[in-house]
Amino acid sequence: MSQHPLAYLKKYDAKAIAQHYNQRPLLAVWRLIQIVYMFVGLFVGLQLDKWSGQEDAKLPRRAAQLRRIITKLGPTYIKVGQALSTRPDLVRKDFLDELTKLQDQLPPFPTSVAIEIIEQELGKSIDQIYDYIPDLPVAAASLGQVFRGRLHTGEEVAIKVQRPNLIPTITLDLYVLRLLAALTQPLLPVNLGADLRGIIDEFGSKLFEEVDYVNEAKNAERFATYFSDEPRVDAPSIYWRYSSKRVLTMEWIDGIKLTDVEGIKAAGLDIDELVQIGVMSGLRQLLEFGFFHADPHPGNLFATADGRMVYIDFGMMDQLEQTTKEALVDSVVHLMNKDYQKLGYDYVNLGFLTPDVDIPPIANALESVLGDIMNEKVRDFNFKVVTDRFSGLMYEYPFCMPAKFALIIRSVVTQEGVALSLNPEFKIVQVAYPYVARRLLTDESPGLRQRLIEVLFKNGKFQWSRLENLIKIAKSDDDFDLVPTARMGIQFLMSDEGKFLRKRILLALTEDDRLHTDEVARIWQLVGAELKPNKLWDAAVGAIGSSLPRAIATALPLAFLSGSGS
Incomplete structure (x- = not known):
């Protein structure tokens, strides 16, 4: 060739x-x-x-x-x-x-060509590599096709072989798309078209990464490592000995495509739980790991008989910087707080607005677009609604889409689309807000602790209603457990780092020359059923116990000195 x-x-x-x-x-x-x-x-x-x-x-x-x-x-x-x-x-x-049908029902290329590519890439005859490889692939996708084969050691494997002549096709298309972007850019609003070629270049970068199966294999292993604490999310194992840039051999996993609603029901799986797993895994990728699957269409997602969600095809992944993850969390926090002025500055930090933009008019516009999201209209919220609302906003104000966010939005919108195909009544905010609230209440990282303080205080005053709302939202997440949260809270308050918050809470109890017993009673009504006295005592003992060894270690030399001096 x-x-x-x-x-x-x-x-x-x-x-x-x-x-x-x-x-x-x-x-x-x-x-x-x-x-x-x-x-x-x-x-x-x-x-x-x-x-x-x-x-x-x-x-x-x-x-x-x-x-x-x-x-x-x-x-x-x-x-x-x-x-x-x-x-x-x-x-x-x-x-x-x-x-x-574009997901995995595309025309296959001849198996003889696939075998030629395998032998050329791995440097051995097909019989030396695999015990069995079928005459026809089980799936043909845009960049390659997959065979269900078997190794000489007996393992069932998925053998992914790249389509021939990909580089000529991809490079020519990207060249033409950049030309079209240059021609159409003057016809578009400046704020929408300014970075159109940048978006195409970002897509081109990811497409080149996707045609390198060594890169995909590394991504799969990294993804599996991140989710090693979550048994409900899985990825296939890689057989490196039988993989190369254009051939990828991985564990075969039997599953049901997420578009097969009847098949999922017939397997006795809970559709709502699968939706929850999918959206939660997507949020963790963006806000925790910063390493996310940018192409989570239904052909790349399967449900297994035991209720796991399996991701495949890790060619199109992206990495977010820590500052971007923090800015994304900030934007959610400021949206929860209805602080549209700070939300405007979040868009500056994320690159949607230039630093010299006049924020107050934009803050007012953001409030008109997003002001009802935390109210009763939350049930109507999804990314389609936000996209429709923002389209008008982007014509009036100098918003510009950063190239990297094209992939983030594609990932989120695609995940939401998969969820909607399983459950048309699904609202992403019903999962996203509890997740963010739970992270704010339970995460030990200094950055998120600072953001929790930002939620709880406004102009130096403790916001009882915000704490109440945060607990309500977090409790709607089935994974939220108040007991370890209480233990972490007590431990933090007792630490040097928690000194500021400890003082502020004590002051909050007597703010405005009165005891805030009503506010405390309302919060206790929310948590009292779960925080029984014995559980709360155990949490306190656990929190104190974790810092006790250090306290004893500090006190022992003093005790020795005082004893020797007597």
Whole structure:
């Protein structure tokens, strides 16, 4: 197999790709003609159906036509179709059913070609590598196809083989997309189109990482390590001896696709619990680990018979910096506090607004857009609602989408789409808020402790209602346990670090020249049933006990000196 001139690239390089195709303009022009021709045919067909009054009757045929167009256009466009296939609230069912087939029902390439790639990559004959490999793949996706094989040692394995000629297809598409971005940017509002090529470059970087299966294998192991404390989330093990840049051999895991609602029910699995696992795992990836799956469409998520959720396909992952994770938590905290001024500055820290922007008008606009999220309209909240509301805001104010956030939003929106496909009544805020509240109350990191203090105090005054709301929200999370939280709270209050908070709480009890017995009584009503006197005593003893050895160690020399001096 002859190598493409850009095959040497280990990472996405927009400059090198542009230099290559600038010298071959006919390739780009021909590709652009193909794209326009295919989509114009679809739009003309839809218009003719409308004029002839056969729009509804012919819609399934047009949906199939769209799926065929995307399939013919290749990996880049298939990725877009996959993202849309998870949005039942955006795409009508006729098109949704067809787009779902893009996840793993794409045309396979010949098995003989796959075997040739395996032997070339691993340097052995196919019989030396595997005890058994079937004639047909079990799934064919945008970048490769998967065979269910068996090793000579008896383990059932999934063998992922990359499609041939990927580099020419991907690089040409990315080049054309950057050209289209440059042409259409002047037609778009400046605040929306300013970083359009940056978003394409970010996508290109991730696509290049995705075609490197060594990188994917490392990502899978790292993901599994992060979730080692969560038995309900899993990832397949990697067989490094039988893996390379274009071949990946991993543990075979039997599972039910998350789109198969009937199959999930037939297996006796709880759909709401699966939704909870999926969303919680997504939140942990973004806000705890900072390492997240950027392509969690239903073809990459399975439910096992014992109720686990298994992630596969770790090619498209991303890493958030600590400052970005903290800014994301800040934005949720300020939203919970209804502090829209600080929320505006969060958007500056996250790169959505420039540092020189005038915040007060934006804070007022944010309040008008998000002001009812914590009230009774919380039931109507999802990312589709926020997207719709923000679209108007972005026209009026200088918001700009940072390239990195294109993947974050894609990940969150896709996760929400998967949850909506399982449960149309699902609201992500019902899981997200309890999770953030629980983390604020239980996390021992200094950063989150500082954010908890920020929630509980406003202008130096203790906010009893905020503590009450925080506990209410956290208690709606089934994983929240008040006893260890109480133990950690007591331990923190007794420490040097908790000295400030200890004083502030004592002052809060007598603020405004009165004892705040009513506020304390309301909070006790919330926690009293779980914090029985014996449990609270155990928590206090546990908290004190953990700091006792250090206290004794400090006191012993003093006791010895006082004893020797007597």
